[in-house]
Amino acid sequence: MPPDAAHLRSLLDRYERPLVRYAQSIVGDLESARDVAQETFIKYVETGGPRADGAGEADPRHIESWLFTVTRNRAIDCQRKQSRIIPMNPADYEQRSSDEPGPVAVLESRELAGSLLALLDALTENQREVIRLKFQNDLSYREIADITRLSVTNVGFLLHTGLKKLRALLDEQPRTAFELPLRQTT
Amino acid sequence: MNPDDPKLTAYALDEIDPADRAELERLLRDDPTALAEVEETRAFAATLRHQLATEPAYPLSESQRTEVLDAARRTEAWRASRCDAVSTGPAPNAASQRDALHANPRKLVRFHCSPAVLSALAASIAVLASLAFLFPAIHRHYTAMRQPAISVGEKDGSFKLAMAPQQQLPASLEIAPVPNEETFTPEHPAISAPSVSAITSSTSAPTSFTMAAAPIPVMKATGEIKSLDLAQAPTFKSTPAELAPYPKTPVTASRGLPTTMSSRMGGTARPAGTKSIVSLSASAPAQGRSRDYYYRGDLGGGGRMKSLGDLDRLDDGTEPRQTTDTASYEALADNPFQRVSDQPLSTFSIDVDTASYANVRRFLNSNTLPPRDAVRIEELINYFHYDYPAPDGDAPFSSTMEVAACPWSPEHRLVRIGLKGREIQRADRAASNLVFLIDVSGSMQPAERLPLLKRSMSLLVDQLTDRDRVAIVVYAGASGCALESTHDKRRVRDALDALKSGGSTNGASGIQLAYELAQKHFIKGGTNRVILATDGDFNVGITDQDDLIRLIEKKAKSGVFLTCLGFGTDNLKDSTLEKLADKGNGNYSYIDTLAEGRRVLVEQMAGTLITIAKDVKIQVEFNPAKVGAYRLIGYENRLLKKEDFNDDAKDAGEIGSGHHVTALYEIVPVGKELAPSLGTDPLKYQPAAKPVPEPIREPQANASPELLTLKLRYKKPDADVSTLREFPLTDTGATREKCSRDFRFAAAVASFGMILRDSPHRGNATWNSTLELAAEGKGEDRDGYRAEFVGLVEKAKALAR
Numbered sequence: 001m002p003p004d005a006a007h008l009r010s011l012l013d014r015y016e017r018p019l020v021r022y023a024q025s026i027v028g029d030l031e032s033a034r035d036v037a038q039e040t041f042i043k044y045v046e047t048g049g050p051r052a053d054g055a056g057e058a059d060p061r062h063i064e065s066w067l068f069t070v071t072r073n074r075a076i077d078c079q080r081k082q083s084r085i086i087p088m089n090p091a092d093y094e095q096r097s098s099d100e101p102g103p104v105a106v107l108e109s110r111e112l113a114g115s116l117l118a119l120l121d122a123l124t125e126n127q128r129e130v131i132r133l134k135f136q137n138d139l140s141y142r143e144i145a146d147i148t149r150l151s152v153t154n155v156g157f158l159l160h161t162g163l164k165k166l167r168a169l170l171d172e173q174p175r176t177a178f179e180l181p182l183r184q185t186t
Numbered sequence: 187m188n189p190d191d192p193k194l195t196a197y198a199l200d201e202i203d204p205a206d207r208a209e210l211e212r213l214l215r216d217d218p219t220a221l222a223e224v225e226e227t228r229a230f231a232a233t234l235r236h237q238l239a240t241e242p243a244y245p246l247s248e249s250q251r252t253e254v255l256d257a258a259r260r261t262e263a264w265r266a267s268r269c270d271a272v273s274t275g276p277a278p279n280a281a282s283q284r285d286a287l288h289a290n291p292r293k294l295v296r297f298h299c300s301p302a303v304l305s306a307l308a309a310s311i312a313v314l315a316s317l318a319f320l321f322p323a324i325h326r327h328y329t330a331m332r333q334p335a336i337s338v339g340e341k342d343g344s345f346k347l348a349m350a351p352q353q354q355l356p357a358s359l360e361i362a363p364v365p366n367e368e369t370f371t372p373e374h375p376a377i378s379a380p381s382v383s384a385i386t387s388s389t390s391a392p393t394s395f396t397m398a399a400a401p402i403p404v405m406k407a408t409g410e411i412k413s414l415d416l417a418q419a420p421t422f423k424s425t426p427a428e429l430a431p432y433p434k435t436p437v438t439a440s441r442g443l444p445t446t447m448s449s450r451m452g453g454t455a456r457p458a459g460t461k462s463i464v465s466l467s468a469s470a471p472a473q474g475r476s477r478d479y480y481y482r483g484d485l486g487g488g489g490r491m492k493s494l495g496d497l498d499r500l501d502d503g504t505e506p507r508q509t510t511d512t513a514s515y516e517a518l519a520d521n522p523f524q525r526v527s528d529q530p531l532s533t534f535s536i537d538v539d540t541a542s543y544a545n546v547r548r549f550l551n552s553n554t555l556p557p558r559d560a561v562r563i564e565e566l567i568n569y570f571h572y573d574y575p576a577p578d579g580d581a582p583f584s585s586t587m588e589v590a591a592c593p594w595s596p597e598h599r600l601v602r603i604g605l606k607g608r609e610i611q612r613a614d615r616a617a618s619n620l621v622f623l624i625d626v627s628g629s630m631q632p633a634e635r636l637p638l639l640k641r642s643m644s645l646l647v648d649q650l651t652d653r654d655r656v657a658i659v660v661y662a663g664a665s666g667c668a669l670e671s672t673h674d675k676r677r678v679r680d681a682l683d684a685l686k687s688g689g690s691t692n693g694a695s696g697i698q699l700a701y702e703l704a705q706k707h708f709i710k711g712g713t714n715r716v717i718l719a720t721d722g723d724f725n726v727g728i729t730d731q732d733d734l735i736r737l738i739e740k741k742a743k744s745g746v747f748l749t750c751l752g753f754g755t756d757n758l759k760d761s762t763l764e765k766l767a768d769k770g771n772g773n774y775s776y777i778d779t780l781a782e783g784r785r786v787l788v789e790q791m792a793g794t795l796i797t798i799a800k801d802v803k804i805q806v807e808f809n810p811a812k813v814g815a816y817r818l819i820g821y822e823n824r825l826l827k828k829e830d831f832n833d834d835a836k837d838a839g840e841i842g843s844g845h846h847v848t849a850l851y852e853i854v855p856v857g858k859e860l861a862p863s864l865g866t867d868p869l870k871y872q873p874a875a876k877p878v879p880e881p882i883r884e885p886q887a888n889a890s891p892e893l894l895t896l897k898l899r900y901k902k903p904d905a906d907v908s909t910l911r912e913f914p915l916t917d918t919g920a921t922r923e924k925c926s927r928d929f930r931f932a933a934a935v936a937s938f939g940m941i942l943r944d945s946p947h948r949g950n951a952t953w954n955s956t957l958e959l960a961a962e963g964k965g966e967d968r969d970g971y972r973a974e975f976v977g978l979v980e981k982a983k984a985l986a987r
Contacts, residue, residue, distance in 0.1 A: 016251070160196075
């Protein structure tokens, strides 16, 4: 397999899911999100993505930023094109519900997952996006700034206020204390 | 300080501007409220990461993926035909890149126009065209007036519906090749009985083994190996995917003949045909997150970090070449030549670890020479696969010996000893009771640590059956049971996925819990093992290595063995992990990439999980009529006292299913001169000491033509009494030309190791002579590892200039 194709495969494996998920957070439905992600990869293939210099491959972090940027742009376009959101059919998602109770830690996280992720809706769109990019995709302030075309200070501010709001909301929830799985001792 | 300052959040997330950091820390020192705020933010961030990770992330559909790959092939074809005449993209400057990206993507597409490609790309361009056309205008507007385009409730309401428990697609989908391998219908490989008895060494030909008649098994679908990182792949030749059909022995024998050596630990196998994937450390510096730093040359005592590998000058007067941050390596002096008249017996424990090779590879791929103490020659040699015959009948392993001229000292002879463990069919494999003991401390956060670990472990889990059980114990600050022992693989995968890092490490109590769990669900006659995965840091609790080792030894006696998996680069406690595995009757592997994780945990799984023989010891007696002196290459930290050989209470190494072990002796024949430093002065008060009262062969009368006798002791996995086997070897005087490929290759690896260690015994070995040997010994090299080795030698040669 030519070197670039193996590289492409590894890119796909590493980024297809995060990009689909990120696109989905903008466009809403899975199919459009998949299209957006696919277009991103195709664009990468066609244009070569970011190249630091003519020789060799680009810095992986640049590639990552580039991928997210392109995905974001396409997703926003897509969202604009779709004047209404197609309601999602839960059957579209491959669900694997577990009938057995999972281990304590995992179970607790799942209960929490519902509440915390729902709380994200209470944030502004910018806060939400920046929080996803930072905590779901592990990007730095600088990278988030590049991707969203906001300033680094703005990004910092959004994260700060977003986190603050989430914590305040979480405190209001019935479950007042939660623990990281790590903190459990047996 | 105002607790509501965004700078505090930035600081908590490690995003504070370096210019502001010092000032902020100064303020924080006197402000407990602000400090508490920082801690809470960090904790919350960790929770948030954890929760967000559970949000479903779906892959592209198969057809979409295929389309992308097709587009790549077309572009590739176009590029090839263009002979690189076209520059490959936007300007190097990042800002202008960004602008080019945002402002006019259509232009980028046009850049690669050519009639052939255009028609091929028509479909995708048509789709993109409309978007691209609208894009600049939209984008300008969009930044000006951002409005939430979607009603939050509607969108997220239905979105959330999908947030029911487990949403991730089955892990098996992620790792495409593995299920295929899993669904092999096991057929027995047609390994014919070797024409030479597997137990006795050949005394006639220099090549003392025969090639098995089986069609050479090869790895299939190897192009699919995924890597977690995007670091540059070195330009190793990859073998084509159309390989001979794999004679479907189950995973255990998936290594079959040509697969790489499976030392118990260390090295990861690389399936045939994949490019080797550079470890993440190569990309780390670019990310600016790396804590690696290397000292070059001699900085004097003050400049170096303290570490175990940082001992003072070694006995032979050489300096440690360099140390890397806090990674620690045990200092070992190369085995010297021993006179047969002083020391007719050489005794050591076998070792199937391969961690050192993977580690050395990782260094070289990051363009640094490895510290000499990171190089353990036996682990380098043992990384590769050699064609040893399968054992006969009931014997747990076969033994093979070969002797020929020593490449780096033509007057000397080189003896190669090989042992190969029997392969156990997967279907016959006894049930396994595994406990994963996983370090989830903060230091494990980078992608090449915990995330890689999780993926690697998933690969292992995929190989297990319903008869096997897995539990997961995590440790970091406090230890916790993340998963009770279960047969349900899905739950195991879920629990693995849910692991996140944070906190500091207390390895010892985690180990206690892990062993308890293993003992609780002990399977008699099965494999009971704790698999410890860490970057080696044990910085809270029992930090004294000796205490830790005592603990492990005690536990090992109960029948639960230990496998250590090392991850990460700058804090790898190589010596700790090796010791623990050694005392724990297990093996130690270093995992730098997913490919290596696959090699260790999938391909080597049989070896890891099934022990064929334990406490395997070797003792060689040299014939003083033939041998003047000898030197064991490697195994410096495996040496045993001669009386330990017959002492069954003394612990030694294990051989797992399909594992093999190789050892090399350099022999100075009788009559040749030894270097002056090797002789000892004649005693002043006593006549010269007599050799040990083992059965002494009379040198004059009935002089044996044998060069040496190899003695092996081993125990069946649950036995306490060892069995002894003996094999004599006679030197038929084979010259360099007559020796086998494997012999040459093993010699090349030894030569490489000696140069890297700057060994005083390397004779005439040079980079070029090593390359020559390796080229001669390379052979078919179906899995590409030998080619990779050649590449590493080239790299080292370039770096050493």
